[in-house]
Amino acid sequence: MTSAVRFLKVSRHFGAVRAVDGVDLEIAPGEFFAMLGPSGSGKTTSLRLIAGFEQPTSGHIEIFGETAEGVPPYRRNVNTVFQDYALFPHLDILDNVAYGLMVKGMGKAERVKEAEKALELVKLPGYGSRRPGQLSGGQRQRVALARALVNKPRVLLLDEPLGALDLKLREQMQEELKSLQRALGITFIFVTHDQGEALSMADRVAVFDNGGIVQQGTPQDIYRRPKTRFVADFVGSSNVISPDVMTALGGEKRWASLRPEAIRLSGEGIEAKVESASFLGAATRLTVDITGSRLHVMLPAGSDIPDIGTAIRLTWQQGDLHYMDDAA
Secondary structure (H helix, E strand, O other): OOOOEEEEEEEEEEOOEEEEEEEEEEEOOOOEEEEEOOOOOOHHHHHHHHHOOOOOOEEEEEEOOEEOOOOOHHHOOEEEEEOOOOOOOOOOHHHHHHHHHHHOOOOHHHHHHHHHHHHHHOOOOOOOOOOHHHOOHHHHHHHHHHHHHOOOOOEEEEEOOOOOOOHHHHHHHHHHHHHHHHHHOOEEEEEEOOHHHHHHHOOEEEEEEOOEEEEEEOHHHHHHOOOOHHHHHHOOOOEEEOHHHHHHOOOOOOOEEEOHHHOEEEEEEEEEEEEEEEEOOOEEEEEEEEOOEEEEEEEEOOOOOOOOOOEEEEEOOHHHOEEOOOOO
Protein backbone atom coordinates (compact mmCIF):
# COMPACT_ATOMS: atom_id res chain seq x y z
CA MET A 1 0.00 0.00 0.00
CA THR A 2 1.26 3.46 -0.92
CA SER A 3 2.07 5.64 2.10
CA ALA A 4 0.25 8.93 2.53
CA VAL A 5 3.57 10.53 3.48
CA ARG A 6 7.05 9.04 3.36
CA PHE A 7 10.39 10.48 4.49
CA LEU A 8 13.63 8.80 3.41
CA LYS A 9 16.69 10.16 5.30
CA VAL A 10 15.22 13.67 5.20
CA SER A 11 17.28 16.54 6.61
CA ARG A 12 16.70 20.27 6.78
CA HIS A 13 19.64 22.35 7.96
CA PHE A 14 19.74 26.11 8.60
CA GLY A 15 23.45 26.85 8.58
CA ALA A 16 24.92 24.87 11.47
CA VAL A 17 21.46 24.12 12.92
CA ARG A 18 20.19 20.64 12.06
CA ALA A 19 16.46 21.27 12.46
CA VAL A 20 15.63 17.89 10.89
CA ASP A 21 18.43 15.36 10.68
CA GLY A 22 18.09 12.12 8.72
CA VAL A 23 14.45 11.35 9.50
CA ASP A 24 12.76 8.19 8.19
CA LEU A 25 8.98 8.20 8.45
CA GLU A 26 5.95 6.48 6.93
CA ILE A 27 2.37 7.59 7.56
CA ALA A 28 -0.50 5.43 6.32
CA PRO A 29 -3.52 6.71 4.39
CA GLY A 30 -6.37 7.58 6.75
CA GLU A 31 -4.13 7.63 9.81
CA PHE A 32 -4.31 10.19 12.61
CA PHE A 33 -0.60 10.71 13.21
CA ALA A 34 0.92 12.94 15.90
CA MET A 35 4.37 14.52 15.85
CA LEU A 36 5.22 15.12 19.50
CA GLY A 37 8.20 16.90 21.00
CA PRO A 38 9.49 19.99 22.79
CA SER A 39 10.25 23.30 21.06
CA GLY A 40 13.15 22.95 18.63
CA SER A 41 12.84 19.17 18.32
CA GLY A 42 12.12 19.18 14.57
CA LYS A 43 8.42 18.38 14.52
CA THR A 44 7.19 21.69 13.06
CA THR A 45 9.96 21.80 10.45
CA SER A 46 8.95 18.26 9.42
CA LEU A 47 5.37 19.45 9.00
CA ARG A 48 6.55 22.43 6.93
CA LEU A 49 8.53 20.05 4.71
CA ILE A 50 5.33 18.09 4.02
CA ALA A 51 3.41 21.31 3.32
CA GLY A 52 6.12 22.60 0.97
CA PHE A 53 6.90 25.71 3.05
CA GLU A 54 10.43 24.29 3.44
CA GLN A 55 12.54 22.20 1.09
CA PRO A 56 14.83 19.41 2.34
CA THR A 57 18.58 19.93 2.43
CA SER A 58 18.87 16.23 1.59
CA GLY A 59 16.70 13.13 1.45
CA HIS A 60 13.45 12.29 -0.31
CA ILE A 61 9.79 13.05 0.47
CA GLU A 62 6.79 11.33 -1.11
CA ILE A 63 3.10 12.21 -0.78
CA PHE A 64 0.93 9.32 -1.96
CA GLY A 65 3.85 7.97 -3.96
CA GLU A 66 4.67 11.23 -5.77
CA THR A 67 7.94 13.10 -5.25
CA ALA A 68 7.33 16.22 -3.16
CA GLU A 69 10.66 18.04 -3.09
CA GLY A 70 10.60 21.01 -5.45
CA VAL A 71 6.79 20.95 -5.70
CA PRO A 72 5.27 24.25 -4.46
CA PRO A 73 2.63 24.18 -1.67
CA TYR A 74 -0.30 25.04 -3.95
CA ARG A 75 0.41 21.98 -6.12
CA ARG A 76 0.44 19.53 -3.20
CA ASN A 77 -2.78 17.82 -2.17
CA VAL A 78 -2.36 18.97 1.42
CA ASN A 79 -3.72 21.83 3.52
CA THR A 80 -2.53 23.33 6.81
CA VAL A 81 -4.41 24.59 9.87
CA PHE A 82 -2.29 26.98 11.95
CA GLN A 83 -2.37 27.81 15.65
CA ASP A 84 -3.10 31.50 14.95
CA TYR A 85 -5.93 30.57 12.50
CA ALA A 86 -4.55 32.98 9.80
CA LEU A 87 -8.04 34.21 8.84
CA PHE A 88 -8.55 37.35 6.76
CA PRO A 89 -10.15 39.90 9.15
CA HIS A 90 -11.62 42.01 6.32
CA LEU A 91 -13.51 39.07 4.76
CA ASP A 92 -16.66 37.47 6.13
CA ILE A 93 -16.56 33.83 7.22
CA LEU A 94 -18.00 32.46 3.98
CA ASP A 95 -15.38 34.25 1.88
CA ASN A 96 -12.62 33.12 4.26
CA VAL A 97 -13.67 29.51 3.82
CA ALA A 98 -14.14 29.85 0.04
CA TYR A 99 -10.86 31.72 -0.53
CA GLY A 100 -8.88 28.70 -1.72
CA LEU A 101 -11.65 27.73 -4.13
CA MET A 102 -11.65 31.27 -5.55
CA VAL A 103 -7.88 31.07 -6.12
CA LYS A 104 -8.47 27.81 -8.00
CA GLY A 105 -10.95 29.58 -10.28
CA MET A 106 -14.17 27.94 -9.09
CA GLY A 107 -17.33 29.88 -9.93
CA LYS A 108 -19.00 31.90 -7.17
CA ALA A 109 -22.22 29.87 -6.89
CA GLU A 110 -20.33 26.59 -6.60
CA ARG A 111 -17.76 27.85 -4.12
CA VAL A 112 -20.48 29.37 -1.90
CA LYS A 113 -22.22 26.00 -1.90
CA GLU A 114 -18.99 24.17 -1.01
CA ALA A 115 -18.12 26.71 1.71
CA GLU A 116 -21.55 26.37 3.30
CA LYS A 117 -21.15 22.57 3.33
CA ALA A 118 -17.74 22.93 4.99
CA LEU A 119 -19.20 25.21 7.68
CA GLU A 120 -21.92 22.64 8.36
CA LEU A 121 -19.21 20.00 8.69
CA VAL A 122 -17.52 21.97 11.50
CA LYS A 123 -20.86 22.81 13.17
CA LEU A 124 -21.03 26.47 12.11
CA PRO A 125 -24.05 26.61 9.77
CA GLY A 126 -25.40 30.12 9.33
CA TYR A 127 -22.17 31.85 10.38
CA GLY A 128 -21.11 32.81 6.84
CA SER A 129 -22.01 36.51 7.07
CA ARG A 130 -20.03 37.18 10.27
CA ARG A 131 -16.47 38.47 10.50
CA PRO A 132 -13.63 36.66 12.31
CA GLY A 133 -13.57 39.34 15.03
CA GLN A 134 -17.16 38.45 15.97
CA LEU A 135 -16.28 34.83 16.76
CA SER A 136 -14.79 33.12 19.79
CA GLY A 137 -11.41 31.40 19.62
CA GLY A 138 -13.02 27.99 19.25
CA GLN A 139 -15.27 29.22 16.45
CA ARG A 140 -12.34 30.81 14.60
CA GLN A 141 -10.50 27.49 14.90
CA ARG A 142 -13.47 25.74 13.29
CA VAL A 143 -13.48 28.29 10.46
CA ALA A 144 -9.77 27.65 9.85
CA LEU A 145 -10.54 23.93 9.76
CA ALA A 146 -13.41 24.45 7.30
CA ARG A 147 -11.18 26.57 5.05
CA ALA A 148 -8.63 23.74 4.92
CA LEU A 149 -11.20 20.97 4.40
CA VAL A 150 -13.17 22.76 1.66
CA ASN A 151 -10.26 22.08 -0.72
CA LYS A 152 -10.68 18.34 -0.10
CA PRO A 153 -7.03 17.62 0.69
CA ARG A 154 -5.78 14.05 0.98
CA VAL A 155 -3.58 15.12 3.90
CA LEU A 156 -4.55 17.69 6.53
CA LEU A 157 -1.66 19.22 8.49
CA LEU A 158 -2.43 20.69 11.91
CA ASP A 159 0.28 22.84 13.49
CA GLU A 160 -0.47 23.19 17.25
CA PRO A 161 -4.06 24.08 16.26
CA LEU A 162 -5.49 23.96 19.79
CA GLY A 163 -2.69 25.76 21.60
CA ALA A 164 -4.54 29.08 21.92
CA LEU A 165 -7.70 27.56 23.43
CA ASP A 166 -8.52 27.18 27.11
CA LEU A 167 -8.46 23.70 28.64
CA LYS A 168 -12.17 22.86 28.45
CA LEU A 169 -12.52 24.06 24.86
CA ARG A 170 -9.29 22.32 23.89
CA GLU A 171 -10.63 19.01 25.20
CA GLN A 172 -13.90 19.54 23.32
CA MET A 173 -12.04 20.29 20.09
CA GLN A 174 -9.88 17.20 20.55
CA GLU A 175 -13.02 15.05 20.53
CA GLU A 176 -14.43 16.91 17.54
CA LEU A 177 -11.21 16.56 15.54
CA LYS A 178 -11.09 12.82 16.22
CA SER A 179 -14.72 12.42 15.21
CA LEU A 180 -14.23 14.51 12.06
CA GLN A 181 -11.14 12.56 11.02
CA ARG A 182 -12.96 9.24 11.42
CA ALA A 183 -15.93 10.53 9.40
CA LEU A 184 -13.79 11.93 6.56
CA GLY A 185 -11.21 9.15 6.48
CA ILE A 186 -8.40 11.46 5.36
CA THR A 187 -4.89 11.53 6.80
CA PHE A 188 -4.42 13.95 9.71
CA ILE A 189 -0.87 14.90 10.76
CA PHE A 190 -0.94 16.75 14.05
CA VAL A 191 2.00 18.63 15.59
CA THR A 192 1.93 19.22 19.34
CA HIS A 193 4.17 19.62 22.39
CA ASP A 194 1.31 18.39 24.62
CA GLN A 195 1.80 14.68 25.34
CA GLY A 196 -1.76 14.28 26.66
CA GLU A 197 -3.13 15.64 23.40
CA ALA A 198 -1.00 13.27 21.31
CA LEU A 199 -1.80 10.21 23.41
CA SER A 200 -5.55 10.84 23.44
CA MET A 201 -6.00 11.65 19.75
CA ALA A 202 -3.48 9.79 17.61
CA ASP A 203 -3.42 6.32 16.09
CA ARG A 204 0.39 6.54 16.14
CA VAL A 205 2.89 8.96 17.62
CA ALA A 206 6.43 9.96 16.62
CA VAL A 207 8.43 11.49 19.48
CA PHE A 208 10.96 14.06 18.23
CA ASP A 209 14.13 15.28 19.93
CA ASN A 210 17.15 17.16 18.54
CA GLY A 211 15.96 16.95 14.94
CA GLY A 212 15.25 13.23 14.91
CA ILE A 213 12.60 10.68 15.84
CA VAL A 214 13.55 8.85 19.03
CA GLN A 215 10.53 6.54 19.10
CA GLN A 216 7.46 5.73 17.03
CA GLY A 217 4.49 3.61 17.95
CA THR A 218 0.96 3.52 19.28
CA PRO A 219 0.19 5.80 22.22
CA GLN A 220 -0.02 2.75 24.46
CA ASP A 221 3.40 1.43 23.39
CA ILE A 222 5.14 4.75 23.85
CA TYR A 223 3.53 5.40 27.22
CA ARG A 224 4.12 1.92 28.65
CA ARG A 225 7.40 1.00 26.95
CA PRO A 226 9.53 4.12 26.43
CA LYS A 227 12.85 3.36 24.73
CA THR A 228 14.86 6.11 26.38
CA ARG A 229 14.95 8.31 29.47
CA PHE A 230 13.92 11.29 27.32
CA VAL A 231 10.75 9.53 26.12
CA ALA A 232 9.90 8.25 29.60
CA ASP A 233 10.26 11.72 31.07
CA PHE A 234 8.57 13.64 28.24
CA VAL A 235 5.62 11.35 27.55
CA GLY A 236 3.78 11.44 30.85
CA SER A 237 5.39 11.72 34.25
CA SER A 238 7.27 8.47 34.59
CA ASN A 239 9.62 7.55 37.39
CA VAL A 240 13.03 7.18 35.75
CA ILE A 241 15.07 4.88 37.99
CA SER A 242 18.87 4.78 37.82
CA PRO A 243 20.86 1.54 37.43
CA ASP A 244 22.26 1.87 40.97
CA VAL A 245 18.79 2.15 42.50
CA MET A 246 17.56 -0.76 40.37
CA THR A 247 20.44 -2.85 41.72
CA ALA A 248 19.50 -1.87 45.29
CA LEU A 249 15.93 -2.95 44.56
CA GLY A 250 17.13 -6.34 43.35
CA GLY A 251 16.70 -5.63 39.65
CA GLU A 252 19.06 -5.38 36.68
CA LYS A 253 21.71 -2.67 36.60
CA ARG A 254 19.94 -0.71 33.86
CA TRP A 255 17.84 2.43 33.51
CA ALA A 256 14.16 1.66 34.05
CA SER A 257 10.84 3.47 33.97
CA LEU A 258 7.86 2.93 36.25
CA ARG A 259 4.62 4.86 35.90
CA PRO A 260 3.33 6.46 39.13
CA GLU A 261 -0.13 4.94 38.75
CA ALA A 262 1.39 1.43 38.59
CA ILE A 263 2.72 1.67 42.15
CA ARG A 264 0.52 0.48 45.02
CA LEU A 265 0.65 0.82 48.77
CA SER A 266 0.97 -2.59 50.34
CA GLY A 267 1.58 -4.34 53.66
CA GLU A 268 4.57 -5.94 52.00
CA GLY A 269 7.10 -4.77 49.43
CA ILE A 270 9.81 -2.12 49.39
CA GLU A 271 10.02 0.39 52.21
CA ALA A 272 9.74 4.11 51.43
CA LYS A 273 9.25 7.35 53.34
CA VAL A 274 6.54 9.87 52.44
CA GLU A 275 8.00 13.31 51.67
CA SER A 276 4.93 15.15 50.32
CA ALA A 277 1.35 14.68 49.14
CA SER A 278 -0.43 16.78 46.49
CA PHE A 279 -4.20 16.55 46.01
CA LEU A 280 -5.04 16.68 42.27
CA GLY A 281 -8.78 16.05 42.39
CA ALA A 282 -9.07 12.69 40.65
CA ALA A 283 -5.90 11.45 42.37
CA THR A 284 -3.30 12.29 45.01
CA ARG A 285 0.38 12.34 44.09
CA LEU A 286 2.84 11.20 46.74
CA THR A 287 6.53 11.94 46.59
CA VAL A 288 8.46 9.25 48.44
CA ASP A 289 12.08 8.50 49.23
CA ILE A 290 13.22 5.02 48.33
CA THR A 291 16.86 4.04 48.88
CA GLY A 292 17.90 7.68 48.51
CA SER A 293 15.92 8.26 45.30
CA ARG A 294 12.59 10.04 44.85
CA LEU A 295 9.60 8.33 43.29
CA HIS A 296 6.12 9.64 42.52
CA VAL A 297 3.12 7.49 43.43
CA MET A 298 -0.37 8.27 42.10
CA LEU A 299 -3.17 7.18 44.43
CA PRO A 300 -6.73 7.12 43.06
CA ALA A 301 -9.46 9.26 44.63
CA GLY A 302 -10.77 7.80 47.86
CA SER A 303 -7.47 6.24 48.91
CA ASP A 304 -6.19 6.64 52.46
CA ILE A 305 -3.39 9.21 52.34
CA PRO A 306 -0.41 8.46 54.61
CA ASP A 307 1.01 11.27 56.76
CA ILE A 308 4.15 13.12 55.75
CA GLY A 309 7.22 11.47 57.25
CA THR A 310 5.65 8.06 57.74
CA ALA A 311 7.16 4.82 56.47
CA ILE A 312 5.11 2.90 53.90
CA ARG A 313 5.64 -0.12 51.71
CA LEU A 314 5.26 -0.13 47.96
CA THR A 315 4.73 -2.81 45.37
CA TRP A 316 4.14 -3.09 41.62
CA GLN A 317 3.67 -5.74 38.98
CA GLN A 318 6.90 -6.88 37.35
CA GLY A 319 5.41 -6.18 33.93
CA ASP A 320 4.95 -2.51 34.86
CA LEU A 321 8.71 -2.06 35.29
CA HIS A 322 10.25 -1.29 31.90
CA TYR A 323 13.98 -1.34 31.16
CA MET A 324 15.21 1.19 28.61
CA ASP A 325 17.91 1.32 25.94
CA ASP A 326 20.06 4.00 27.65
CA ALA A 327 23.49 2.70 28.63
CA ALA A 328 23.99 2.04 32.35
